Amino acid sequence: MENLWKGDQRMARLAEPYKIKSVEPLRMTTRAERAEAMRQAGYNTFLLRSKDVYIDLLTDSGTNAMSQAQWSALMLGDEAYSGSESFFRFEAAVQEVYGMPYVVPTHQGRGAEHILSQILIHQGDVVPGNMYFTTTREHQELAGGRFVDVIIDEAHDSQNVHPFKGNVDLAKLEQAIVEAGPEHVPYVSVALTVNMAGGQPVSLENLRAVRSLCDKYGVKIYMDATRAVENAFFVQEREPGNEGRSIREIFLEQLSYADGCTVSAKKDAIVNIGGFLATRDEETFEAAKELLVVFEGFPHYGGLAGRDMEALAVGIHEMIEDSYIRHRVLQVRGLGDRLLAAGVPIVQPVGGHGVFLDAKRFLSHLDQEQMPAQALAAALYVDAGVRGMERGVVSSGRDHATGENHHPKLELVRLTIPRRVYTESHMDVVADSVVHLYGQRSEIPGLQFVFEPKRLRFFTARFEPLRPSPVFEA
Numbered sequence: 051m052e053n054l055w056k057g058d059q060r061m062a063r064l065a066e067p068y069k070i071k072s073v074e075p076l077r078m079t080t081r082a083e084r085a086e087a088m089r090q091a092g093y094n095t096f097l098l099r100s101k102d103v104y105i106d107l108l109t110d111s112g113t114n115a116m117s118q119a120q121w122s123a124l125m126l127g128d129e130a131y132s133g134s135e136s137f138f139r140f141e142a143a144v145q146e147v148y149g150m151p152y153v154v155p156t157h158q159g160r161g162a163e164h165i166l167s168q169i170l171i172h173q174g175d176v177v178p179g180n181m182y183f184t185t186t187r188e189h190q191e192l193a194g195g196r197f198v199d200v201i202i203d204e205a206h207d208s209q210n211v212h213p214f215k216g217n218v219d220l221a222k223l224e225q226a227i228v229e230a231g232p233e234h235v236p237y238v239s240v241a242l243t244v245n246m247a248g249g250q251p252v253s254l255e256n257l258r259a260v261r262s263l264c265d266k267y268g269v270k271i272y273m274d275a276t277r278a279v280e281n282a283f284f285v286q287e288r289e290p291g292n293e294g295r296s297i298r299e300i301f302l303e304q305l306s307y308a309d310g311c312t313v314s315a316k317k318d319a320i321v322n323i324g325g326f327l328a329t330r331d332e333e334t335f336e337a338a339k340e341l342l343v344v345f346e347g348f349p350h351y352g353g354l355a356g357r358d359m360e361a362l363a364v365g366i367h368e369m370i371e372d373s374y375i376r377h378r379v380l381q382v383r384g385l386g387d388r389l390l391a392a393g394v395p396i397v398q399p400v401g402g403h404g405v406f407l408d409a410k411r412f413l414s415h416l417d418q419e420q421m422p423a424q425a426l427a428a429a430l431y432v433d434a435g436v437r438g439m440e441r442g443v444v445s446s447g448r449d450h451a452t453g454e455n456h457h458p459k460l461e462l463v464r465l466t467i468p469r470r471v472y473t474e475s476h477m478d479v480v481a482d483s484v485v486h487l488y489g490q491r492s493e494i495p496g497l498q499f500v501f502e503p504k505r506l507r508f509f510t511a512r513f514e515p516l517r518p519s520p521v522f523e524a
């Protein structure tokens with residue numbers, strides 16, 4: 051069954067392994083309406099109302115389409131405060147698929163990161179990781195830890211096509227452990243896949259090497275397994291010896307190298323809300339339950355409704371179906387391939403959850419101070435009603451000491467693909483619009499702030515174009 055279409059890659063890429071039973075209408079807007087909506091949103095895609103968005107690629111987090119089995123499972127939700135049957139079904143799914151004996155649910159991924167960091171990290175500790183993630187690093191620092199980046203150098207280069215760009219650099223990791231002293235390294239944080247690098251995977255070979263290095267120094271490994279299914283797909287596709295293995299088997303092997311994991315179920319597990327912390331260590335589990343009652347809820351619900359745990363339990367089984375995950379990753383890649391064929395600069399190789407436009411090269415006539423990625427995201431919305439997100443100078447904020455903007459190497463527009471939501475025709479609309487804008491790129495002007503908040507400015511800042519331009523007109 052799983053190999054039915056292996057001989058026909060083209061078919062596999064084009065055809066969705068599901069059909070549509072229930073539909074959510076999309077409002078079709080005119081260019082004049084979109085130009086006005088963008089002006090009112092201060093050229094910030096976060097400030098658009100979703101009713102004005104045609105294809106929403108802001109994030110793949112919690113924006114997934116549940117299956118008929120998941121919707122049915124909602125009705126089985128056992129909303130008991132304690133001893134809920136829904137909890138036990140969720141626990142069994144995690145035990146079977148992740149291979150971890152102990153699990154606590156949390157309201158979402160950051161809830162699990164908070165609990166884990168508070169238990170294991172002490173003031174002055176060092177937490178090595180394969181590139182940071184915003185909430186993960188924040189919780190490590192709140193607990194008194196310091197994040198040290200130990201990802202391979204290739205990850206920081208948007209044009210390097212290394213097949214496992216999320217890999218840990220073993221020399222950097224060993225140096226971080228030796229410098230801090232193993233007793234000050236509570237765990238190594240390994241993300242599968244690496245979100246901030248563009249959804250790049252880690253190989254099994256690298257995970258085995260990280261495990262033996264950590265064993266040598268007696269250091270634990272906690273994975274951020276938020277997109278570990280996408281990682282398993284890349285292993286199956288790219289790592290010699292894994293072609294014939296099922297996603298389920300590879301997934302379980304990946305997790306076998308960890309002492310535990312934190313998960314945002316809003317990604318891999320195809321639900322709209324939820325997360326969890328799983329571990330093999332009974333002591334950590336006991337400590338987690340104590341903190342859970344303070345911050346999340348009783349250990350049998352952890353901030354979720356019984357019905358949420360039911361949908362999650364079903365999603366955990368659906369996410370490791372080979373045909374599902376193959377289509378998911380190839381849909382993302384298909385969009386990337388269409389852009390590459392037209393010469394549009396994007397981050398390569400295309401990762402598991404989105405396509406990242408390289409706004410520095412796309413708008414090479416703009417200085418980074420003119421916020422090219424923010425301008426490109428705004429122009430894309432006006433052109434076709436497609437909503438992406440800036441990941442560049444605006445997201446990076448200012449240096450607290452000098453007040454100057456940070457100038458990150460990568461100045462990107464992220465087009466993140468929700469799971470099972472959009473069809474190939476929607477992807478065509480996105481590709482056509484980006485290619486069209488690429489032809490008009492010299493017309494896209496930079497932006498300037500008209501309102502700049504102090505913290506996490508990308509969420510609420512407002513802008514205006516530096517000059518009038520047809521790309522922002524009706």
Ligand SMILES: *Cc1c(COP(=O)(O)O)cnc(C)c1O
Nearest residue numbers: 158159160183185245276314316
């Ligand atoms: C989304 C995400 C998180 C945080 O999860 P939330 O459910 O949003 O709290 C942590 N790590 C990675 C890699 C993520 O993408």
